[in-house]
Amino acid sequence: MKKALFLILFLPVGVFGQDHTAMIKKIYDHQLSESPAYENLRALCKEIGPRLSGSPQAAAAVEYTRQLMLDYGFDTVYLQPVMVPKWVRGSTEIARITNSDKVGTRELRTVALGNSVGTGPAGILAEVVEVKSIEEVNALGKAVAGKIVFYNGEMDPTLVNTFQAYGSAVVQRAYGASEAGKFGAKAVIVRSMTNRRDDIPHTGSLVYKPLMPQIPALAISTNDADLLSDLLQDQKGLKMYVETHCEMQEDVLSYNVIGEIKGAEYPEEIIVVGGHLDSWDVGEGAHDDGGGCMMSIEVGRTFLALGIRPKHTIRIVMFMNEENGLRGGKEYARVAKEKGEKHIAGLESDSGAFGPMGFSSMGEETSRDKIKSWKPYFLPYFVWNFDKVGSGADISPLEDQGVFLMEMEPNPQKYFNYHHTEADVFEAVDKRELELGAGTMTAMTYLIDQEGLK
Amino acid sequence: MKKALFLILFLPVGVFGQDHTAMIKKIYDHQLSESPAYENLRALCKEIGPRLSGSPQAAAAVEYTRQLMLDYGFDTVYLQPVMVPKWVRGSTEIARITNSDKVGTRELRTVALGNSVGTGPAGILAEVVEVKSIEEVNALGKAVAGKIVFYNGEMDPTLVNTFQAYGSAVVQRAYGASEAGKFGAKAVIVRSMTNRRDDIPHTGSLVYKPLMPQIPALAISTNDADLLSDLLQDQKGLKMYVETHCEMQEDVLSYNVIGEIKGAEYPEEIIVVGGHLDSWDVGEGAHDDGGGCMMSIEVGRTFLALGIRPKHTIRIVMFMNEENGLRGGKEYARVAKEKGEKHIAGLESDSGAFGPMGFSSMGEETSRDKIKSWKPYFLPYFVWNFDKVGSGADISPLEDQGVFLMEMEPNPQKYFNYHHTEADVFEAVDKRELELGAGTMTAMTYLIDQEGLK
Numbered sequence: 001m002k003k004a005l006f007l008i009l010f011l012p013v014g015v016f017g018q019d020h021t022a023m024i025k026k027i028y029d030h031q032l033s034e035s036p037a038y039e040n041l042r043a044l045c046k047e048i049g050p051r052l053s054g055s056p057q058a059a060a061a062v063e064y065t066r067q068l069m070l071d072y073g074f075d076t077v078y079l080q081p082v083m084v085p086k087w088v089r090g091s092t093e094i095a096r097i098t099n100s101d102k103v104g105t106r107e108l109r110t111v112a113l114g115n116s117v118g119t120g121p122a123g124i125l126a127e128v129v130e131v132k133s134i135e136e137v138n139a140l141g142k143a144v145a146g147k148i149v150f151y152n153g154e155m156d157p158t159l160v161n162t163f164q165a166y167g168s169a170v171v172q173r174a175y176g177a178s179e180a181g182k183f184g185a186k187a188v189i190v191r192s193m194t195n196r197r198d199d200i201p202h203t204g205s206l207v208y209k210p211l212m213p214q215i216p217a218l219a220i221s222t223n224d225a226d227l228l229s230d231l232l233q234d235q236k237g238l239k240m241y242v243e244t245h246c247e248m249q250e251d252v253l254s255y256n257v258i259g260e261i262k263g264a265e266y267p268e269e270i271i272v273v274g275g276h277l278d279s280w281d282v283g284e285g286a287h288d289d290g291g292g293c294m295m296s297i298e299v300g301r302t303f304l305a306l307g308i309r310p311k312h313t314i315r316i317v318m319f320m321n322e323e324n325g326l327r328g329g330k331e332y333a334r335v336a337k338e339k340g341e342k343h344i345a346g347l348e349s350d351s352g353a354f355g356p357m358g359f360s361s362m363g364e365e366t367s368r369d370k371i372k373s374w375k376p377y378f379l380p381y382f383v384w385n386f387d388k389v390g391s392g393a394d395i396s397p398l399e400d401q402g403v404f405l406m407e408m409e410p411n412p413q414k415y416f417n418y419h420h421t422e423a424d425v426f427e428a429v430d431k432r433e434l435e436l437g438a439g440t441m442t443a444m445t446y447l448i449d450q451e452g453l454k
Numbered sequence: 455m456k457k458a459l460f461l462i463l464f465l466p467v468g469v470f471g472q473d474h475t476a477m478i479k480k481i482y483d484h485q486l487s488e489s490p491a492y493e494n495l496r497a498l499c500k501e502i503g504p505r506l507s508g509s510p511q512a513a514a515a516v517e518y519t520r521q522l523m524l525d526y527g528f529d530t531v532y533l534q535p536v537m538v539p540k541w542v543r544g545s546t547e548i549a550r551i552t553n554s555d556k557v558g559t560r561e562l563r564t565v566a567l568g569n570s571v572g573t574g575p576a577g578i579l580a581e582v583v584e585v586k587s588i589e590e591v592n593a594l595g596k597a598v599a600g601k602i603v604f605y606n607g608e609m610d611p612t613l614v615n616t617f618q619a620y621g622s623a624v625v626q627r628a629y630g631a632s633e634a635g636k637f638g639a640k641a642v643i644v645r646s647m648t649n650r651r652d653d654i655p656h657t658g659s660l661v662y663k664p665l666m667p668q669i670p671a672l673a674i675s676t677n678d679a680d681l682l683s684d685l686l687q688d689q690k691g692l693k694m695y696v697e698t699h700c701e702m703q704e705d706v707l708s709y710n711v712i713g714e715i716k717g718a719e720y721p722e723e724i725i726v727v728g729g730h731l732d733s734w735d736v737g738e739g740a741h742d743d744g745g746g747c748m749m750s751i752e753v754g755r756t757f758l759a760l761g762i763r764p765k766h767t768i769r770i771v772m773f774m775n776e777e778n779g780l781r782g783g784k785e786y787a788r789v790a791k792e793k794g795e796k797h798i799a800g801l802e803s804d805s806g807a808f809g810p811m812g813f814s815s816m817g818e819e820t821s822r823d824k825i826k827s828w829k830p831y832f833l834p835y836f837v838w839n840f841d842k843v844g845s846g847a848d849i850s851p852l853e854d855q856g857v858f859l860m861e862m863e864p865n866p867q868k869y870f871n872y873h874h875t876e877a878d879v880f881e882a883v884d885k886r887e888l889e890l891g892a893g894t895m896t897a898m899t900y901l902i903d904q905e906g907l908k
Contacts, residue, residue, distance in 0.1 A: 028612070028614070029612040031614055032611045032612045032614075033611045157486045157487045157886075158482070158483040158486045158487055160482070160486075160834060160835050160836060160890070162886075195885075195886060196885065209830060355809075355865050355867050357836065381614050382614060382811065382839070382865065384838045384839070385836070385838070411809050411836065411865065412889070413809050413884070413886045413887050413890065414884050415885060417884070430650060430867060430868050430871070431649075431650065432611075432867045432868070433867050433868070434614075436614070436867065
């Protein structure tokens with residue numbers, strides 16, 4: 001034991017200048033043995049639950065995380081007001097095959113897409129036409145008038161980075177309604193964004209393009225999408241009845257929750273670290289993005305618990321309204337600009353609370369190189385991939401202020417098993433993976449604070 | 455598109471000799487889009503179930519995997535006879551606190567450890583003495599006589615490689631009964647081997663040391679272990695009643711299942727790839743090691759499906775009896791030696807069907823270096839860690855024949871959430887992670903076959 005200690009004390013500092021190995025081990029050890037992150041996530045998911053912008057639960061989550069940061073002794077904790085959209089799902093949601101030769105009448109499980117208009121009580125009964133992409137709709141043109149367009153494009157299973165597959169397929173969900181509506185379609189049904197074959201419909205936001213007709217949009221599960229596609233192969237004139245009662249109401253006041261630990265040397269220079277507090281109204285927003293929020297709070301708490309006084313100001317932000325508006329992220333950037341604040345880095349966690357495997361980043365190449373030079377610090381914790389270019393959604397509005405932006409990247413294989421569904425619940429998060437995520441976020445924040453990015 | 459193709463065709467071959475990038479992508483793409491591995495695992499777990507050595511289910515699994523290999527068109531499929539221990543759990547299992555001042559009588563959930571003797575219908579009622587290690591028992595010596603020894607050593611949560619934490623803690627389970635029995639203890643109760651706090655007891659094998667008294671051994675969950683420890687703090691003379699009806703019966707005949715694809719250039723040189731077909735009698739042996747078996751069969755099936763004719767003979771083995779005897783692995787090595795077979799490599803998957811992250815290996819350093827030089831082929835699939843020294847249990851008896859040995863290493867964070875418990879069921883395995891594992895095993899086998907290890 002004495003011998004080992006001797007070796008550690010005389011470890012060569014090597015390429016890093018100061019050697020941060022011991023402090024980084026302390027950070028991870030602390031997370032893996034004493035972290036409240038998992039219990040805090042449980043409370044957020046189970047005692048508050050889903051937190052759609054403008055909902056009472058979103059307001060409760062604002063207060064809960066504000067209290068957490070106060071309890072942990074952050075130097076300053078405050079709310080940043082932001083007006084957010086209030087979209088309400090309403091009660092009944094129906095997606096029914098009405099005249100199948102093979103299965104007769106069949107109810108499909110469905111959830112309206114976020115931001116969608118509803119059908120109202122009259123519902124919509126129409127023939128279904130299947131497409132695999134927006135391009136196909138544009139090729140069909142007026143042939144979709146009066147119909148329900150069924151977007152059945154699949155995520156490419158061969159893409160190991162599932163977010164890449166999502167990025168290609170999700171345009172159907174985001175813009176499919178407008179693209180079909182402009183040709184007179186009555187409604188759209190979208191295949192859920194997942195690689196799995198299962199029975200769970202995935203919601204998520206759509207964006208109505210300006211000056212185009214707004215038509216209702218619903219998601220169905222991949223199993224139901226496969227069934228519907230099969231039935232359409234065999235039968236011309238297959239019809240569906242859809243009914244939803246969702247609506248976009250007036251904007252309401254909400255908040256970003258902000259907590260700071262003041263920098264000892266450069267208090268005016270800010271490292272912003274965060275996730276988004278809002279979630280969809282199905283499930284509990286555990287991976288998306290309760291986990292990211294709890295990790296971010298852990299960054300601040302761990303600094304305080306281990307007595308690390310940062311050089312720069314560490315600012316922890318629970319962003320509001322990432323899911324259907326990004327208003328919190330936009331307002332945060334607007335205010336930062338207005339105040340002339342100097343951000344040296346932004347770090348987000350919004351890709352789930354799975355085992356961390358790296359960081360994406362974007363900004364000056366020299367800063368990216370510096371981040372990559374820290375890789376040896378992270379390898380003992382199985383965090384190895386520093387190559388991806390990218391950022392988190394909430395911090396992305398800071399890009400035009402020249403802020404170096406990063407997102408923690410967990411292993412992405414299982415994210416779309418849960419994303420935007422009733423399955424995104426606390427039980428889907430593993431305690432050690434969450435803690436490793438919190439340790440990884442903290443270690444990176446610590447290195448940026450200690451070493452800077454220049 | 456044409457431009458990209460041009461670039462690919464003229465890719466520099468670089469350090470690798472022949473460039474295998476395209477074939478490796480083909481292997482992974484095939485797994486991620488067309489693999490039957492997940493469905494095969496479902497059938498193994500749900501239609502057959504737990505497969506303890508000597509059980510009817512183990513026999514059914516032998517026949518099931520033999521049929522699979524025949525159906526996939528392996529060149530040769532045969533059974534290798536091996537005598538295995540037959541340990542039977544029996545019905546009632548009781549671990550009861552009988553006289554707590556605080557909770558009165560309390561039933562704890564329990565499973566007898568594999569290979570343990572039973573208490574018989576009379577059971578054992580005795581005072582409980584808590585220890586954290588075998589060293590503590592040796593220090594107590596005769597003071598444990600007539601008592602139930604409660605081994606409550608925890609897995610170290612700060613070890614990122616959970617197998618390392620397991621390795622330190624599991625000696626209590628493996629040897630604790632003999633070490634306490636030699637001082638006259640009546641029975642042992644062991645804290646389950648997991649980092650989690652939950653209510654699930656974990657079984658696993660013990661080894662009775664020769665010429666020592668054999669006393670019954672049971673596992674309790676970590677939550678119950680914490681409770682018991684708390685109660686013992688407050689109360690001298692706390693007693694428990696334990697009752698088990700397990701017993702070791704006569705050895706029975708079973709089999710390793712072997713399937714080969716003959717090598718075109720070096721048919722006498724063998725690459726052996728496998729997992730173990732037996733499992734504990736609780737749960738379904740999904741991660742341990744149904745997943746490893748299905749991945750191994752996929753190696754052979756994928757070679758055939760993609761028309762890869764191997765240079766060396768690829769031999770897929772479903773080893774029997776890893777869990778409580780390693781008889782299959784030992785017999786395989788014995789027969790190989792007897793026949794004078796030449797194995798150029800052994801590759802096992804027995805660390806769960808979680809997302810693959812690397813390979814351990816042991817053998818000549820030049821071969822390890824060669825394996826490591828292939829890392830760039832694997833990075834696109836998030837497989838990055840080639841440093842660990844180690845092998846799989848079933849192939850380890852080949853070590854003294856100088857065979858280069860490897861094990862695929864999945865991310866280990868969650869393995870001990872399931873290991874040896876009722877929770878190790880099909881639903882705990884993710885389809886994509888299983889497929890990536892199968893792709894990784896296949897790609898490594900392909901590279902060893904193509905490039906050799908010299």
